Amino acid sequence: MVTIGVLALQGDVAEHARALENSGARVSLVRRQDELARVDGLVIPGGESTTMSKLLVSFDLFDALGERIAADMPVYGTCAGMIMLASTVLDGRDDQRCFGALDMVVRRNAFGRQIDSYEEDLDVEGIEEGPFHAVFIRAPWVESVGAGVEVIARAGNRSDGPIVAVRRGAVMATSFHPEVGGDDRMHGLFVDMVARA
Numbered sequence: 001m002v003t004i005g006v007l008a009l010q011g012d013v014a015e016h017a018r019a020l021e022n023s024g025a026r027v028s029l030v031r032r033q034d035e036l037a038r039v040d041g042l043v044i045p046g047g048e049s050t051t052m053s054k055l056l057v058s059f060d061l062f063d064a065l066g067e068r069i070a071a072d073m074p075v076y077g078t079c080a081g082m083i084m085l086a087s088t089v090l091d092g093r094d095d096q097r098c099f100g101a102l103d104m105v106v107r108r109n110a111f112g113r114q115i116d117s118y119e120e121d122l123d124v125e126g127i128e129e130g131p132f133h134a135v136f137i138r139a140p141w142v143e144s145v146g147a148g149v150e151v152i153a154r155a156g157n158r159s160d161g162p163i164v165a166v167r168r169g170a171v172m173a174t175s176f177h178p179e180v181g182g183d184d185r186m187h188g189l190f191v192d193m194v195a196r197a
């Protein structure tokens with residue numbers, strides 16, 4: 001059984017923990033370096049990426065997490081978590097930091113103010129048995145990816161739609177919140193990725 005951490009500084013921590021447990025993982029909440037050291041993989045929830053960046057620094061976790069990510073720990077970033085995994089952030093704040101776990105350019109709040117939130121049934125590569133009901137809340141999208149980063153879903157299921165889910169090996173990021181709505185398949189996919197890593 002794998003142990004998966006949920007970064008517990010902000011966001012839907014309990015919902016992610018429940019979905020991971022339903023998918024067969026042992027779950028551990030991560031707020032300190034010693035807690036981070038004990039997990040096989042980590043979920044970075046949504047929230048607000050500028051705040052998360054600051055909290056990671058004030059909890060003295062930013063560098064330790066950066067080191068684990070650089071050493072290929074499996075990690076799944078959702079929404080603000082996706083922004084944290086990017087190599088370049090557009091429309092961010094100057095002092096906002098990110099990990100560069102995925103070679104990609106991410107635009108914050110990309111869907112615009114008018115469309116604060118929306119939901120749609122998305123075809124996600126690697127998710128079997130029908131589309132995934134995806135909930136987007138002030139979501140980012142991916143403007144471009146580098147070599148080796150696989151696009152696994154696009155908004156509108158259109159081949160030219162904005163990129164909303166990506167993966168490279170055991171590192172995954174989605175613009176949407178997989179923890180709301182009671183469908184645990186995205187978490188199941190991540191648990192498999194950690195088990196195989």
Ligand code: GLN
Pocket residue numbers: 045046047048049050078079080081083108109137138139140
């Ligand atoms: N807009 C937020 C940010 O910039 C992300 C929103 C979310 O995680 N639901 O970090």
